[in-house]
Amino acid sequence: MTATETSDLLASCYCGAVSLHCEAKPKSVIHYHCQQCRRLSGAAFTTWLSLPREATVISGATNLQQFAASENGLRHFCKQCGTHVFTEDKRLPGILGVPAGILSTPLTSKPSGHYFFSDKADWSFCHDDLPKFGGASGFERIDV
Template sequence: MAMRLATCRCARLTVTCDGEPMRVSVCHCLECQRRTGSAFGVQARFPGTAVTVEGTFKTYERVGEGGLWARYHFCPDCGSTVFYENQDVPDAFAIPVGAFAEPDFPPPTRSIFEKRRHEWVEVAGEGIDRQP
């Protein structure tokens, strides 16, 4: 089994994930665009039992378009979001793929909030589950 390490920019907040992700998703929602400062977010979900968090973090909670909460946990020193939780996926953590800094990380299998996708963005790959 793979052990994967995700860190913030200053490496004071780390998340160790045991095993492969449950799924890797690209999200085009406006909140992910704002969170990342990009046209989309890419995250990997791991079971909560496979995740170990070390370091101090702050939490920002918001309610999404569907009425469910999301809790973002970020480094209080450098501001990087290192993991988050969504009400609709209990007992799992989402980790931004960029926090792993692994060029060979598994590719996404899901693309969500495609109604918010910038027309110049294309998520490539066979069998991508595309959701409006």
């Protein structure tokens, strides 16, 4: 990989029992407003990084607990502190969905849009110019 294609992202759970190290830039960075993400994070939305699995080293994996949040999604949490460390989706093999909030290094890639925006929390307001997607699939372009 060239210098422009690499990154050095470090992330960890709250207690430090599980950590991630990725030497590739995220394939995407997006804001998710779906109800599942809100409930699991306790926040208005979750910003997700899509990291290539083959470029990501997971340390402390014995401290992970899994939760099948949906038919396709398997979420991995630290069994010590409860931090959501990453998600795997059967429809996206080779990709780890990592919540940006667990990063300990700066994120230089910027979010590209808001997804499941039709499902956003009614008390949450969004004033940026990023494109919004929603509708039944959560991925249809919408004008707000």
